[in-house]
Amino acid sequence: MTHTNILLQQLKDGSYTAFNSLYEEYFDLLYGFVFSLTRSHDATKDIVQETFIKVWVNRHKIETTLPFKPWLYLMAKNYLLDQVKKQFHSPVFEDYLVHASNEQLSVNPDEEKIDFDNFRKTLESIKMKLPQRQAEIFTLCKEQGLPASEVARQLNISEQAVYNSLSRTMKFIRTEMAKFSVFILLFFNL
Numbered sequence: 001m002t003h004t005n006i007l008l009q010q011l012k013d014g015s016y017t018a019f020n021s022l023y024e025e026y027f028d029l030l031y032g033f034v035f036s037l038t039r040s041h042d043a044t045k046d047i048v049q050e051t052f053i054k055v056w057v058n059r060h061k062i063e064t065t066l067p068f069k070p071w072l073y074l075m076a077k078n079y080l081l082d083q084v085k086k087q088f089h090s091p092v093f094e095d096y097l098v099h100a101s102n103e104q105l106s107v108n109p110d111e112e113k114i115d116f117d118n119f120r121k122t123l124e125s126i127k128m129k130l131p132q133r134q135a136e137i138f139t140l141c142k143e144q145g146l147p148a149s150e151v152a153r154q155l156n157i158s159e160q161a162v163y164n165s166l167s168r169t170m171k172f173i174r175t176e177m178a179k180f181s182v183f184i185l186l187f188f189n190l
Helices: 003-012 016-038 041-057 068-088 091-102 116-129 132-143 148-155 159-176 178-188
Strands: none
Touching: 003 016, 016 041, 016 068, 041 068, 116 132, 116 159, 132 148, 132 159, 148 159
16 A cells, blocks of 8 residues: 555545645645646636645545546546636626637737726726616626526516617617727627
8 A cells, every 4th residue: 555545545534634745745736737727826726725625525535546646636627627617607708718719809009908807897887887777687688698588587578678778788888898899899799
């Protein structure tokens, strides 16, 4: 039985000391693996931390005769994929990723790059200027991707009222966010 197998058995039995030993032994390896996938130190720290939390929580499922490293990496990869899937539930984020992977965006001759975070902040501040119902319809249709029929049903209004509201909202947003016209075209299919 290897040193790691002994630690895994102790961990399975609930040893926090064994957990700490495995954490210290595998932290750097896992960090490097996750960073190669995310290219973000902040995201990597979160994923590594959550993975080790899952190791502790699921310690009773550990198969002590199998290698630990592939199981650890698989947990981290699955956690990362779950987080990405959650992000993809945002149609705006999904469209941004697709477009950003295809080309660099610029807004003026000086090649100033559009910042998606700045776009989102600006959009949020503009939405605060909208009447509450218009902002709600916009969020449901354009950000959550619900069809107009579903929004109409949820809000107990006609589909035509949804379309009319969206038309007014998009006209207002286009005017307010002129410097982000490329994003508006991409994300809101105008």
